[in-house]
Amino acid sequence: MGQGRRMKRKQGMPEALSEEHFANLKRKAGLPVEPPVEKASLSNKKRKTTKGAAAAKKPEPASKKASAKSNGKKAKKLPEPEEDSDEGMDDEFDLDQLEGDASSDEEASSGEKKKNIWSDDEDEDDDAEEDDSVFDSDDQEDGGKKGKFVFSDDEDESDAEEKLTAANIVGLSRKLDEKLAKDKAITETELQESAMQTNIDGPKIFGEGYEDDEEEDDLAKKSQSLLAPDLQLLRQRITDTIRVLDDFANLAEEGRSRAEYTAQLLKDICGYYGYSPYLAEKLFNLFTPREAFAFFEANEMARPVVIRTNTLRTHRRDLAQALINRGVTLEPVGKWSKVGLQIFEANVPLGATPEYLAGHYIIQAAASFLPVMALSPQPNERVLDMASAPGGKTTYCSAMMNNTGIVFANDPNKERAKGLIGNVARLGVRNVIVCSYDGREFPRVMGGFDRVLLDAPCSGTGVISKDPSVKTNKDEKDFISLPHMQKQLLLSAIDSVNHASETGGFLVYSTCSVTVEENESVVAYALSRRPNVKLVDAGIPFGKEGFTSYMGKKFHPSLKLTRRFYPHAHNIDGFYVAKFQKIGPTPPNAIGGAGKKINTTADADEEVVDRTPIATDDDTEVEEKKAGKKAKAPKETGKGDFSAFDDDEDVKYMEKAKKNAMRRRGLDPKSLNKPKNQEKKPKKEEKKPKAQEKK
Numbered sequence: 001m002g003q004g005r006r007m008k009r010k011q012g013m014p015e016a017l018s019e020e021h022f023a024n025l026k027r028k029a030g031l032p033v034e035p036p037v038e039k040a041s042l043s044n045k046k047r048k049t050t051k052g053a054a055a056a057k058k059p060e061p062a063s064k065k066a067s068a069k070s071n072g073k074k075a076k077k078l079p080e081p082e083e084d085s086d087e088g089m090d091d092e093f094d095l096d097q098l099e100g101d102a103s104s105d106e107e108a109s110s111g112e113k114k115k116n117i118w119s120d121d122e123d124e125d126d127d128a129e130e131d132d133s134v135f136d137s138d139d140q141e142d143g144g145k146k147g148k149f150v151f152s153d154d155e156d157e158s159d160a161e162e163k164l165t166a167a168n169i170v171g172l173s174r175k176l177d178e179k180l181a182k183d184k185a186i187t188e189t190e191l192q193e194s195a196m197q198t199n200i201d202g203p204k205i206f207g208e209g210y211e212d213d214e215e216e217d218d219l220a221k222k223s224q225s226l227l228a229p230d231l232q233l234l235r236q237r238i239t240d241t242i243r244v245l246d247d248f249a250n251l252a253e254e255g256r257s258r259a260e261y262t263a264q265l266l267k268d269i270c271g272y273y274g275y276s277p278y279l280a281e282k283l284f285n286l287f288t289p290r291e292a293f294a295f296f297e298a299n300e301m302a303r304p305v306v307i308r309t310n311t312l313r314t315h316r317r318d319l320a321q322a323l324i325n326r327g328v329t330l331e332p333v334g335k336w337s338k339v340g341l342q343i344f345e346a347n348v349p350l351g352a353t354p355e356y357l358a359g360h361y362i363i364q365a366a367a368s369f370l371p372v373m374a375l376s377p378q379p380n381e382r383v384l385d386m387a388s389a390p391g392g393k394t395t396y397c398s399a400m401m402n403n404t405g406i407v408f409a410n411d412p413n414k415e416r417a418k419g420l421i422g423n424v425a426r427l428g429v430r431n432v433i434v435c436s437y438d439g440r441e442f443p444r445v446m447g448g449f450d451r452v453l454l455d456a457p458c459s460g461t462g463v464i465s466k467d468p469s470v471k472t473n474k475d476e477k478d479f480i481s482l483p484h485m486q487k488q489l490l491l492s493a494i495d496s497v498n499h500a501s502e503t504g505g506f507l508v509y510s511t512c513s514v515t516v517e518e519n520e521s522v523v524a525y526a527l528s529r530r531p532n533v534k535l536v537d538a539g540i541p542f543g544k545e546g547f548t549s550y551m552g553k554k555f556h557p558s559l560k561l562t563r564r565f566y567p568h569a570h571n572i573d574g575f576y577v578a579k580f581q582k583i584g585p586t587p588p589n590a591i592g593g594a595g596k597k598i599n600t601t602a603d604a605d606e607e608v609v610d611r612t613p614i615a616t617d618d619d620t621e622v623e624e625k626k627a628g629k630k631a632k633a634p635k636e637t638g639k640g641d642f643s644a645f646d647d648d649e650d651v652k653y654m655e656k657a658k659k660n661a662m663r664r665r666g667l668d669p670k671s672l673n674k675p676k677n678q679e680k681k682p683k684k685e686e687k688k689p690k691a692q693e694k695k
């Protein structure tokens with residue numbers, strides 16, 4: 001009997017890379033394999049007991065597996081989802097078999113044989129799917145015998161229960177993992193070497209060795225200028241400084257403060273990686289210096305290419321087989337997903353294969369699966385995807401709902417909405433209505449949803465490897481205006497949920513950013529303004545806990561339930577996921593602005609459209625403290641008052657940010673007001689002629 005759902009969800013970060021799995025990958029790639037390190041890995045132990053693993057040890061011919069399946073497996077009773085053991089969930093397919101299959105035209109042409117190249121556990125899943133008898137026959141010509149394109153509606157739920165083994169996240173990409181391991185080894189060696197070099201005294205960060213004779217900080221400056229920087233030296237100083245910060249008492253130079261070392265490190269990070277000082281500091285502050293280094297390093301590497309199987313059209317194994325036949329090298333993305341495939345090599349453009357054009361998959365970052373898994377939309381529900389273009393998550397919702405119920409896919413950006421419409425059509429999604437409102441107009445437009453997804457517009461600090469321009473083009477203003485909008489959107493999203501939904505009443509807030517301003521602060525704000533929601537476990541079996549305190553700010557303890565994902569820790573884009581449950585209606589006294597009543601079919605209480613303006617938030621409290629005013633007592637979830645969104649609230653912060661930005665550029669912030677004055681002048685001048693006219 002496996003662990004209970006709760007237990008399994010309570011696990012922390014994924015463990016380090018599974019040596020066994022990694023070794024297997026290396027063997028397959030014909031690379032040398034080091035002797036295994038003794039480690040009682042849970043996943044390894046369990047794998048030994050799995051049928052799939054047994055089969056892997058002693059490979060059977062595909063035909064034998066085929067008969068095994070047809071003779072016995074179909075009659076096998078499926079275990080209860082709650083009791084699924086790891087064995088039952090081991091859906092890793094036998095890559096050797098798939099590859100062998102790909103080389104055999106005869107086998108590749110046989111649908112039956114294709115099915116049987118999957119492990120026994122995969123077959124179990126088949127049975128489950130067949131039992132569900134839910135299929136989409138759009139693309140099928142075989143009368144539904146083999147062509148039952150089945151949605152396994154337990155795939156995400158059960159995946160969430162699955163203990164994440166080490167190999168899942170990090171260990172699946174030959175190329176990327178090798179690169180990652182190599183880079184890590186280099187970093188470690190650097191750190192160790194510098195540790196050895198300066199075993200007795202700490203490394204000399206300040207003074208000769210690193211800097212030019214004239215300029216104290218010449219090295220960092222050079223790397224930001226057009227002059228070729230000595231990147232190796234800069235990197236050396238970064239690792240040296242990190243080492244000092246790790247053991248400050250023993251390694252710091254006399255008379256130098258921690259702040260000095262940190263300032264030097266930040267300068268070097270900006271120089272080496274090309275971040276603006278503002279963003280480098282913001283990101284640096286999220287981690288220990290050593291982890292920050294790993295984060296900045298990971299942002300320099302591409303994340304694995306992942307595709308999501310469109311279960312409305314095909315099975316993952318059939319898709320894998322079809323792509324392998326085209327020369328694509330791939331593997332399942334990890335145990336946490338039954339629909340993701342990680343691509344290692346592709347000799348064909350993934351966005352133009354016949355399978356792609358037929359809507360059998362969508363190219364979608366692994367991190368982007370997570371909010372939908374957390375939302376877990378159910379068949380026949382009414383779902384709102386408030387910021388949905390280009391529709392990766394919308395179409396995943398539809399697949400999870402097996403094209404039943406309805407998904408309102410909203411995005412105010414009509415250009416982006418075109419991509420959404422394209423994806424909806426290509427993937428054979430039939431339960432989506434595309435609309436184009438500002439999300440803040442909900443629930444005035446429509447409310448009473450069983451579930452709402454708010455994948456909010458954000459700064460993109462989690463996807464710097466994809467868009468390095470974020471390193472320099474996001475400043476203080478962005479980290480005020482974006483959270484401002486995110487807070488507004490989140491209140492609207494909450495107010496759009498039907499708390500009395502029989503199947504749902506949930507909301508997921510997500511961003512592809514790692515900053516606290518866009519994540520915990522926004523969620524904490526919503527908790528303080530909407531006591532009718534609470535945070536619940538997002539049901540994702542990995543990720544780090546959300547912050548409950550940050551830079552002197554305290555958040556509600558339940559923020560721990562939210563999840564942070566990082567490139568350096570999970571080898572996926574930086575992401576944040578928070579799942580709320582709405583536990584009560586939005587009362588009439590919460591209404592501000594243009595509130596009006598809405599009809600919610602299942603809602604017994606009178607749910608009211610909430611267009612309330614924002615009042616104070618944590619920032620305000622900090623400001624008030626600074627100004628010597630009495631700080632407000634922090635409101636606890638479920639105890640606070642409903643209060644309104646004040647559109648003007650952040651204006652003063654935006655103004656301040658603008659002025660700071662000007663100061664940084666050496667401009668006089670007072671000139672911000674000048675245009676206004678200047679605008680007034682012409683009016684006076686305009687009046688003159690009138691006066692003259694009078695004369």
Ligand SMILES: C[S@@+](CC[C@H](N)C(=O)[O-])C[C@H]1O[C@@H](n2cnc3c(N)ncnc32)[C@H](O)[C@@H]1O
Nearest residue numbers: 387388389390391392393413438439455456457
């Ligand atoms: C992170 S992207 C969404 C990605 C999408 N969920 C997906 O999986 O494909 C954020 C989206 O928010 C939209 N957006 C920006 N401002 C908005 C607003 N006020 N209301 C709703 N959506 C907004 C943007 O147009 C953008 O498409």
